[in-house]
Amino acid sequence: MRVLGLIGAAVLGSCMARPVMEPQLDRVTPDPEWEAVFTRTDGWTGADGAATVRLPGGRLLWLFGDTFIGPVREGRHAEGTAMVNNTIAVTGVGERGMKRVSFAWGGTAEKPGAWVAPEGRTEAGAGDGTELGLWFWPASGGFVAPGADGRERLVLFMSRMSRRDGGEGVWNFRARGTSVVMVSNPGEEPGRWRMTQRELTTLREGGRVLMWGTGAVVIGGEALIVGIDETNVFDKKLVMARAPVGSVERFGTWRFWTGVAWSEREEEAAAVADGLSSEVSLHRMKVRGRDALVLVYSEGLLGRGILARTMADPGKGLAVGRWSEAVRLYDCPEPVEDRRMMAYSAKAHPEVSRRGELLVSYSVNSTDFWDVVANAAKYRPRFVRVPEGKLPGAP
Template sequence: MKTLLLLLCGLTHQRDSLPDLQHLDYKVTAATEWNDLFTRSSGWFGGDGIFSIPVNKQHNDSTLILFSDTMAGEIQDGKLQPGFSMIHNSVAILKGKEPLEKNIQFYWNTDSKGNPATLFEPHTPAAAKGDYYWLGDGFVNTALKNNTYIFAYRIRNISQQDFGFAEVGNVLIVLPANSRPPFKAQRQLDTPLFLPADSSDAYSSFGAGIFLNTKAAGAPHPDGYVYVYGVRGMQKKVLVARVLPAEVEHFGRWRFWDGHQWNADIRQAAPVTAQASNELSLTPLKDGRYALVFQVDGMGSAVGLRLGATPAGPFGPVIKIWECPEVKEDKHFFVYNAKAHPRLSKPGELLISYNVNSFDFFNVLPQHPNLYRPRFIRLTFPE
């Protein structure tokens, strides 16, 4: 046991023995006020993804919220009106931490006719015509002029069938400090943090979640690193990378946990757990453990949590904290990509979101126009 902990040296404070990774005292309820905030009838009325990034932590007054595929249009008397559109990503900015309608504003681009258009479009050397971005997690880098770094997955349509798309690249979008949509001064960097599928395993990509283990971020046991989580294959195996914030653009200085040590070779990255989802989160708990939150089995019916001893594990078994009721409403509905939002959580709790979608999306949407939006639950810990 001590040998394992010594190998994990530098991840967090050392322990003589592993903490309890099987049991958690908690309760979960629906976060009704957050659900209400995203049940909308004009403009933005649906989207998935939803990562939350504190972009003005000093004054505690704004959070950048990232969405991938986004629906824009009008709903009247519960009916979706003609002329709605789907774009590939958008953002919102929330002032404060309360889910108040007056404090949130949604943003996207517009085309030459004034119709909604995707906010972030690929323009890196590796991008091909027709590629688009879905957004991963991001963070404000206090070591690099407070610029915001956002992971983006470069997606390409490969067929007209459902799920007829493939990830073909991984990108970092860099937003200058204090910039506002449409972020005209952004930079985009192709990264080597994507491994295409080979004969031995499915593809791997990083950016599914970020944990800032730094003093500036208020981490309880900071070691100065940014931990970036990746996902591999259909079994949703979780990979871990880390880098110093000041070196985030120097990809040769990234290191990947290989099960024994931090390795410079991304191909040696070893899964620390599985049954997760393409988006997830890691959050430190007050008792020194870490909560990895995800959708069980990628698109399973439950929001899951694993307790970790360090940001790179070991992790305990899946604790199913919430059975998503939406999947019981219609056989075509599915849920995915649960994650926590510490920035928007009150003391003693974790606000958690998950996405809802349909296997028959465009046929189902007119009957359920508010289906495609995040749902929120509140995980509360006893004092």
């Protein structure tokens, strides 16, 4: 999905990697049960992204980016396979949540399409990943909370993307802005969902590149939202905002953290952490006995690491503190085993974690698209179980 806009960043990764703390605690272990959930030979057969949002009724929504739809035969994506820009899955919650799973996307059986697409885009590929207009990649953030009418709704942040003029290959994409997709009946099955959408931001050529909604949590009646400042792709930074949950789709109701106070001006949003990647997860959790916000993400510049930061839970007043230093939780082995492979898009899933552990997923991909076609295992989510003791304490 959003690995990096420049392949040259991979070359610089070894010399620009930021030092992080290395606690010597219990070992991180793979989770083959969760990996088996997404190892499939028909229908949904591989994707990246893997963000989660809790739904009503003991269910968990999984959001994916670019997805293979079609048969896998003898380990490879076979004839008749399509790639669409986004899909979803629904599982249960709890450590046995993988016992029930269903997938959804758009289009038809003959021509699969994305689960959701920007309204009014140029129709050239009907969601098959080749359109000349806009498409959505999940920004990762979302929540369920009352709307302006007091009824529960699902809010999902989406990154609006397009091709680069004259670009080609796996890096041929650019961000256009952030949208929000709203589901008015999240208690029903996805096939019955009533969805609307609204553009939040549109990026200006040469302006600051702020992509909002990479993570969100509800605190009281407000959403605390994080975003990524991608102006410098070699050092992506974290920014923060807040908005009433009932009017989050109206960007004028947002306020932006300046480092000392909340401002009405987006341009005053301050960088509160650096060395980030385009995708993160944000959750409220207990860490070492204290209420905290937990940020999990992949190391920037196509590094192998999965990192975490924490902040003391700001509470209903949204009294924002500072983030801890980054702690390295795990080094993904795939880039060492195959130099064409990349590991990225790490996210936490406390909704389905075992007690005392944090389930973390990450995506893998190849710089050679046909390598992924020939080996379906190279484009499926990976899962590891991280002992909670490895998380840094909140400052």
